[in-house]
Amino acid sequence: MKVHEYQAKELFVERGLPVPRGKVATTAEEAEAIAKELGGAVVVKAQVHVGGRGKAGGVKLASGPAEAKEKAAAILGMDIKGLTVEKVLVTEAVDIEEEYYIGLIMDRASKQPMFIVSAAGGVDIEQVAATTPEKILKLGIDPRYGVKPFQLRRLAFSVSQDPAVVKGMSQALSVLYDVFMKSDASLVEINPFVKTKDGKTWSVDAKLNIDDNALFRQPQIAAMRDLAEEDSDEMEAKEAGLSFVKLDGNIGCLVNGAGLAMATMDLVQHFGGMPANFLDIGGSSNPEKVVTAMKIILRDPQVEAILFNIFGGITRCDDVAAGLLKATEQLDVKLPIVARLTGTNEEKAREMLQGSALVPAVTMDEAVQKALELAGGAQ
Amino acid sequence: MSIFVDNNTKLVVQGITGRDGAFHAASMKDYGTHLVAGVTPGKGGQEAGGVPVFNTVAEAVQETGANTSCIFVPPAFATDAIFEAVDAGIDLVVCITEGVPVNDMMVVFRYVKERGARLIGPNCPGLISPGQAKVGILPGQICREGHVGVVSRSGTLTYEVVDQLTRNGLGQSTCIGIGGDPIIGTNFIDCLEAFEADPATEAVLLIGEIGGDAEEHAAAYIRDQMSIPVVSFIAGRTAPPGKRMGHAGAIVSGGKGTVESKEEAFREAGVAVAVKPSDLVPLLAEKYDPAREALCSA
Numbered sequence: 001m002k003v004h005e006y007q008a009k010e011l012f013v014e015r016g017l018p019v020p021r022g023k024v025a026t027t028a029e030e031a032e033a034i035a036k037e038l039g040g041a042v043v044v045k046a047q048v049h050v051g052g053r054g055k056a057g058g059v060k061l062a063s064g065p066a067e068a069k070e071k072a073a074a075i076l077g078m079d080i081k082g083l084t085v086e087k088v089l090v091t092e093a094v095d096i097e098e099e100y101y102i103g104l105i106m107d108r109a110s111k112q113p114m115f116i117v118s119a120a121g122g123v124d125i126e127q128v129a130a131t132t133p134e135k136i137l138k139l140g141i142d143p144r145y146g147v148k149p150f151q152l153r154r155l156a157f158s159v160s161q162d163p164a165v166v167k168g169m170s171q172a173l174s175v176l177y178d179v180f181m182k183s184d185a186s187l188v189e190i191n192p193f194v195k196t197k198d199g200k201t202w203s204v205d206a207k208l209n210i211d212d213n214a215l216f217r218q219p220q221i222a223a224m225r226d227l228a229e230e231d232s233d234e235m236e237a238k239e240a241g242l243s244f245v246k247l248d249g250n251i252g253c254l255v256n257g258a259g260l261a262m263a264t265m266d267l268v269q270h271f272g273g274m275p276a277n278f279l280d281i282g283g284s285s286n287p288e289k290v291v292t293a294m295k296i297i298l299r300d301p302q303v304e305a306i307l308f309n310i311f312g313g314i315t316r317c318d319d320v321a322a323g324l325l326k327a328t329e330q331l332d333v334k335l336p337i338v339a340r341l342t343g344t345n346e347e348k349a350r351e352m353l354q355g356s357a358l359v360p361a362v363t364m365d366e367a368v369q370k371a372l373e374l375a376g377g378a379q
Numbered sequence: 380m381s382i383f384v385d386n387n388t389k390l391v392v393q394g395i396t397g398r399d400g401a402f403h404a405a406s407m408k409d410y411g412t413h414l415v416a417g418v419t420p421g422k423g424g425q426e427a428g429g430v431p432v433f434n435t436v437a438e439a440v441q442e443t444g445a446n447t448s449c450i451f452v453p454p455a456f457a458t459d460a461i462f463e464a465v466d467a468g469i470d471l472v473v474c475i476t477e478g479v480p481v482n483d484m485m486v487v488f489r490y491v492k493e494r495g496a497r498l499i500g501p502n503c504p505g506l507i508s509p510g511q512a513k514v515g516i517l518p519g520q521i522c523r524e525g526h527v528g529v530v531s532r533s534g535t536l537t538y539e540v541v542d543q544l545t546r547n548g549l550g551q552s553t554c555i556g557i558g559g560d561p562i563i564g565t566n567f568i569d570c571l572e573a574f575e576a577d578p579a580t581e582a583v584l585l586i587g588e589i590g591g592d593a594e595e596h597a598a599a600y601i602r603d604q605m606s607i608p609v610v611s612f613i614a615g616r617t618a619p620p621g622k623r624m625g626h627a628g629a630i631v632s633g634g635k636g637t638v639e640s641k642e643e644a645f646r647e648a649g650v651a652v653a654v655k656p657s658d659l660v661p662l663l664a665e666k667y668d669p670a671r672e673a674l675c676s677a
Binding site: 106108109111112113126129130142143144181184186211212213214216217243245247255256257258259260261262263265266267268269270274275278280283311312313314315342343344363364365 | 455480623
């Protein structure tokens with residue numbers, strides 16, 4: 001789960017880390033009022049869950065309240081990489097002299113939190129890592145012992161000899177570690193972390209991603225979820241115990257197991273089509289789950305054929321068949337459905353589906369090819 | 380022979396009185412696994428699935444000599460269950476539970492290593508050595524005794540491939556699902572190493588997916604250390620970047636963890652790469668002829 005910049009900054013402020021003063025606005029008038037309250041120049045920043053907001057025109061400097069209103073009006077409602085901007089953060093502008101990148105990620109390979117710092121701040125760190133990896137210092141932290149002050153100093157001294165920067169950055173790194181561990185983060189970063197002309201340091205931006213598996217014990221973070229930023233179909237699927245991701249093709253896929261679901265999508269593409277979605281109905285699939293899954297898939301007007309690929313191990317094919325029949329009864333499905341149900345209780349499933357309009361298939365390859373034919377051939 | 384589980388496996392099921400635990404404990408026992416005990420705190424003294432239930436793993440080990448554990452407890456309690464099993468002296472812990480917080484796994488992983496135990500999973504289907512033992516939720520009826528090792532990050536995709544092997548007369552030494560989470564106890568290399576050392580395993584099928592770089596590391600290991608043939612398939616070519624595809628670990632981020640990168644690593648290491656699951660068995664047949672292997676070893 002992602003949280004907004006202003007929400008991540010709240011967690012920083014709670015821990016005493018200096019961030020430029022600011023407030024969230026949902027209207028241009030509110031933005032104007034906040035700018036008036038802050039006084040001086042402000043920055044108006046789109047709050048959306050995507051990177052590259054600045055490049056997309058979602059971050060603007062304003063000299064005062066009137067301009068803040070104008071800029072907010074332009075940014076609110078803007079589309080950034082498919083997401084509509086519903087909120088802006090209005091913060092006091094700071095006079096930047098130096099910019100740094102500091103972040104902490106969960107490193108899969110070494111199975112520990114890993115700090116990343118760079119003097120090349122304010123830009124895309126992945127690009128820095130790819131083109132000039134020597135400008136980045138990485139340091140893994142053993143989670144059993146936690147981060148030690150000497151490690152913080154080592155990281156900070158690697159990018160600056162300025163006592164003010166070293167002190168400020170050490171504090172910021174320590175806060176990042178605390179937020180990371182206490183909020184079950186998978187990533188927390190400040191980009192840029194800046195030194196201003198008056199010698200102070202500030203966390204000007206903030207990004208925080210949380211491990212979905214840990215949300216059950218993170219009520220404060222879970223409450224930060226912004227439903228406007230989430231795909232409603234994906235949310236509905238999650239509620240029903242399904243895992244769904246919308247794609248752009250015309251073959252609706254309904255599969256048990258994430259690996260098999262991905263392999264099925266890949267096979268659709270292999271035979272010249274495009275999958276409309278990723279959908280994993282999970283393990284013990286009761287008929288109700290299948291009905292919900294069908295509802296979500298049928299909502300997509302691009303879908304021209306539906307493909308069931310079920311490998312019954314724990315999942316029983318007859319359960320899926322029952323769900324399929326229930327769904328076709330309830331939902332008035334006009335699209336062709338190819339059903340490949342193999343494994344546990346497949347004979348029973350076959351009997352149940354006999355006489356229905358469903359197109360049976362034995363292998364995955366056959367099922368995908370049939371679905372493509374019925375959808376009007378390869379795209 | 381086989382890897383990790385066999386006729387000597389003595390199994391305790393943690394969470395045996397829960398719905399999933401009870402169902403799969405029965406299924407493992409039916410398969411012929413030596414199920415010796417169950418653990419559910421507060422239900423010690425009862426019986427479940429024909430075996431005694433204990434309050435703690437330590438008691439179960441003491442009373443029954445259990446050496447392997449299979450965990451079916453909810454995600455909030457899973458890492459504690461792993462700690463408990465390892466602390467009680469269990470050698471092999473298989474954690475089926477999905478949804479375990481990753482930060483907890485960072486710490487438990489180190490504990491398991493320090494104690495010299497082995498953890499498989501979490502978020503995995505477990506493993507099966509056909510004809511000997513099954514620890515986990517894989518459907519036993521699709522497997523058959525033989526000499527192909529199967530290792531995978533997936534569940535049902537593994538069954539799909541194992542089913543094709545069996546239908547083509549190719550039995551398996553051990554089939555193991557290592558789990559779909561970002562941090563797992565046993566990785567591809569651990570399994571490859573064990574398969575290479577196992578006299579009964581003559582070829583390996585490796586099934587990977589997007590996310591992380593475990594496949595890339597496995598490729599280097601195969602190139603440098605393995606003599607038996609390995610054939611691979613990687614799922615997730617059509618997955619959009621930045622989206623988690625069901626498994627917590629299946630995500631392409633920052634241009635890393637793509638199918639292309641993994642396939643390239645395998646090809647460079649001389650590992651055959653199947654473009655679709657149904658190509659795996661024909662590709663394996665090119666590299667490995669069971670009849671010839673049988674003659675050679677005779």
